[in-house]
Amino acid sequence: MMRLVRHGLMYGNLVEVSSPSMVGRYNRALEHLTGKQTDLKEFHIDISGFSPEIGDEFDDPLYLNPNGCNRQFILLNVAQKTAPLLNAHFSTSRSILRRFIEDNEEQLFALSIRDAVVGELVNTIFSIRTPLDLFDIRTIDVEADTVGGHVEAGDELTDKIQRFMTEPDGWWDDVLIAEMVELSKHTGDIIRTPIALQPQSFEQGNFYTSHYGGLYVFRNVKRTACISRQHLEADDLPVKHILTLQNRREIASFLSRNKLVEPVFEADKRRAESILRQKLDFIVIDTAATRGEDLSDVSRRDLRALKRKHHRDLPDEYHDLERVVRQLVKGERLPRITPEDPAFFYLLRSRHHADKQLVNMLLSELTPLDFRQLFICNKDSFYTQYQSWSDAKKTFAARFLSEEYVVDKVGTRTELFGPEPGMSGEDEDNNFRTEQNMGPWGAIPRDDDEDDDDDEDDD
Incomplete structure (x- = not known):
């Protein structure tokens, strides 16, 4: 894994905490939340204030996330x-x-x-005992204050100022004035520099969770589903379909009927040809690495040689995608590929909607040989799979991602997945019509248990 760290592909963009004052401030916040302190003199933190070094020190990667469902956070800097x-x-x-x-x-x-800001992402449950508990999480409230309680004190001072200004005897209330003076010593001038944090609540609609081996929960769509990595012992979930990643036909039908995906070649066939050729290269690399090839400095010419050498050994995904690319170049009708074919999901990407990142994350699990999409959309799964790769594939993937992706992350994501959705989550491209998103080659056959009544909302 150190290869990934050196290339900036793991633990990248963390915030360094090294000055004694900031370490001390972090320790006060850490003790406030957990009752513990770190002995480290320098470490790095993520957006929530979690430090992988402190996690190792405590032998507890969940020291800021007890039970994995109410994430606490420490903010030292808005950076x-x-x-x-x-x-x-x-x-x-x-x-x-x-x-x-x-x-x-x-x-x-x-x-x-003045101080570290501490807080918590609060939902209605404090532990997850069954998969059904996940469906009780509907909203996430953000609660925050400084370790010294500046926000709470500011709210209290605001109330006292209001009393002072509105009560008839406020100007002569010595006790009230004394309390305001003492609070102002703690909060500072809240008139010129307000310190109130707006209470915020966020809806937890469709989401992925790592609980129970990994679940994709789609409940804010017309035809709801829960898709798991492994078999889920639960038949009481409030969704229409409970699927695993092995239910390829059912997943394809779910994605299509909810208009969540489109073929990669729908918007720009020339760009799609380039994207698919790169996917072919990644599959070749996987096969060549398995057969002990040296991939430390592979050129385009070397890749062509590897394709010729191992052509018969390449998996079905490669041969299906190769036929599609060949027909794209000729401008001829594309070969029909069904959800049961290994290459099917390699030809899809998410449409432009609020759950675009979530859908592309799901697709990355269905296309594991495309290590670039796996890294971009699903880093935890990438890191897990990376550990089982040969050294040759690890070397190639790390070098490719650092040289081809990290240097232009935004441009690469735009080329692969299109523009990011706006904050409103609205579909902003009128060119994506319903009939264009039924599947790469037209409508995907309905599941046997679906009939015309499915045109109504399932919720």
Whole structure:
């Protein structure tokens, strides 16, 4: 894994904490939340204030996330907003934290000059005992204050100022005035520099969770589903379909009938040809690495030689995609590929909607040989799979990602997945019509248990 760290592909963009004053401030916040302190003199933190070094020191990667369902956070600096979120149990947690920081950036900046800001992403449950408990999480409330309680004191001072200004005898209330003076010593001038944080609540709609081996929960769609990595012992979930990643036909039908995906070649066939050729290269690399080839300095010419050498050994995904690319180049009708074919999901990407990142994350699990999409959309799964790869594939993947992706992350994501959805989550491209998103080659056959009554809402 150190190869990934050296290339900036793991633990990248964390915030360094090295000055004695900031370490001391972090320790006060840590003791306030957990009753513990670190002996480390320098470490790095993510957007929530979690430090992988301190996690190792405590032998507890969940020291800020007890039970994995109410994430606590420590903000030393608003610069944390661009850092990643490590050990995330819910796909929505990082976006909620970033939105909270951005919406309160001025107040948080003023507060963090004095003290660390601590808080929690609060939902209605405190532990997850069954998969059904996940469906009780509907909203996430963000609660925050400094270790010294500046926000609470500011709210109290605001109330007393209001009393002082409105009560008839407020001007002569010596006790009230004395209390205001004492509070102002703690809060500073809240008239010129307000320190109130706006209460915020975020809806937990469709999401991924790492609980129970990994679950994709789609409940804010017309035809609801829960898709798990492994068989789930639960038949009481409030969704229409309970699927595993092996239910390829059912997943394809679910994605299509909810209009969540489109073929990669729908918008620009020339760009799609380039994307698919790269996917072919990744499959070749996997096969060549398995057969002991040296991939330390592979050129385009070397890749062509590897394709010729191992052509018969390449998996079905390769041969199906190769036929599609060949027909794209000729401008002829594309060969028909069904959900049962290994290459099917390699030809899809998410449409432009609020759950675009979540859908692309799911697709990355269905296309594991495309290590680039896996890294971009699903880093935890990438790190897990990376450990089982040969050294040759690890070397190639690390070099490719550092040279081809890290140097232009935004451009690569735009090329692969199209523009990011707006904050409203509205579909902003009128060119995506319903009939264009039924599947790469037209409508995907309905499941046997679905009939015309499915045109009504399932919820």
